[in-house]
Structures are given as C-alpha cells and as structure tokens.
Amino acid sequence: MIRKINEEDYPRLLEIWISAVENTHDFLKNEDFEFYKENVPTYFQYVNLVGYYTTDDILVGFAGVAEHNLEMLFIHNDYRGKGIGKELLNYTIENLEVSKVDVNEQNKQAVDFYLYLGFKVINRSEKDMEGKEYPILHLSR
Template structure:
C-alpha cells in the first residue's frame, strides 16, 4: 500500500485516454460485477468509448502518475466511478467522489443493487436511497438504486 498523497485528480485528457479508462473499467467490473452476463459485459465495454465516455465529464485519479480510476459526471449525477482492482481499498474512490461532489456538483448516483460493495460505499459517504428500478438504464434486468446525498434531503 502506498501513500494516499501520491493520488492526484485531474480532468481526462480526451479520447486518447479512453483505452486506459476502458482497461480500468474492465479490471473493476470483473472484480465487482459478477452478476453481469458475459454478453452484457461485452456490450457495455463496446459502448464505453463510443457512447458512454463522450456523454459525461470525466475525471481521472492517478497514483504516482498512472491512471488507476475515473468518474463520469452528467448534470449533477455520478454516472460512473471505477477503480482498477489492484488499487481498490486505498481511498481513491473516496477522493474521486469528494472531487465530484465538491467541484462538479454531484448530488445523485444510480448503483446496481447487486453490487453490494458499491451500495455500502455510497451509503457510508452520505447517500440514501430515494428510488429503485427493476431494470437498469439499458433495460436489462439489473435492479438499480437511485441514491441522493442525505444532506440535501433535510428541510
């Protein structure tokens, strides 16, 4: 385990960086999304650079100058947050989430109900469930929880 101070957050460099981000996504999803069918995994992976990345503002976490995680934000919603499997558990996701909330206006996130680790991560960082859908955004049978920062629900 390294020093957390070696983590920096920056804007993505654009499409030239997409292959590295896809590799991070692949590592993270293989480790955390065991509920995905292989067909859905391949479909999503194929859409990342073509459709999903261009639709969001991407921020990248680097550890010692190497990208190890990223988050995608659109209209106040955290659309994606993935950490390379070997870098998980080091506070990198927390740093990305903090940056997304503090500097990019994130107040909501949708998370796969079957991804217990992600559900616990967001809940432990102040998000509460405000809704649920049986299908994900692509109409696939992966229940999705809609979470919102609890500090915004008061009053």
C-alpha cells in the same frame, strides 16, 4: 492527483472499467459484460471525466459526471481499497456538484460505499438504463 481526462486517455479508461467490473460485478452475465464493454466508451464523450493519477502519473481510477449525477466511478482492481474511490467521489461532490448516483442493486460493495458516504436510497428501478434485468438503486445526498 485528480485531474480532467482527455480523449487520449479513453483506452486506459476501458482497461480500468474492465478490471473493475470483472472484479466487482459477478452478477453480470457474460453476454451483458461484452455488450457494456463494447458500448461504455461511447458514453465517455457525454460526461465530465476526471481521473485519479498515481505519483508516477498512472491513471488508476476515474469518475464521470453529468447534470449533478455521478454516472460512473471505477477503480482499477489493483488499486481498490486504497481510498481512491472516496477521493474521487469527494472531488466530484465538491467540484462538480454531484448530488445523485445510480448503482446496481446487486453490487453490494458499491451500495454500501455510497450509503457509508452519506447517500440515501430515494428510488429503485427494476431494469438498468439499457432495459436489462439489473435493478438500479437511485441515491441522493
């Protein structure tokens, strides 16, 4: 159910990203949501992408990894709470050697998810990588 993502899947990745962010990032200002929505597809080519596919071959979640860092993990809102995020995270740890992740401090569900699965906060940044006012927690295993 987890396999490498190809470039033709990028439009679906954006759909998943939109669904996930609209339902988990209530702290995000609308103009910042639009900024990230426009820019997130440019990051896809720089990460090793794997996707979670249902038994009927529908892509419903994905993870992106670069240099042992989990750069992105998003699950379509219709499929949240079914263990897909945990499966993708464990896959990236076991197969792509993920040992670090950065997470929006204001995304309490994500913070709790990573802490529950064994990550620990090692540092904090006041702003995100785009210089926006969203504090980032840096976690490690």
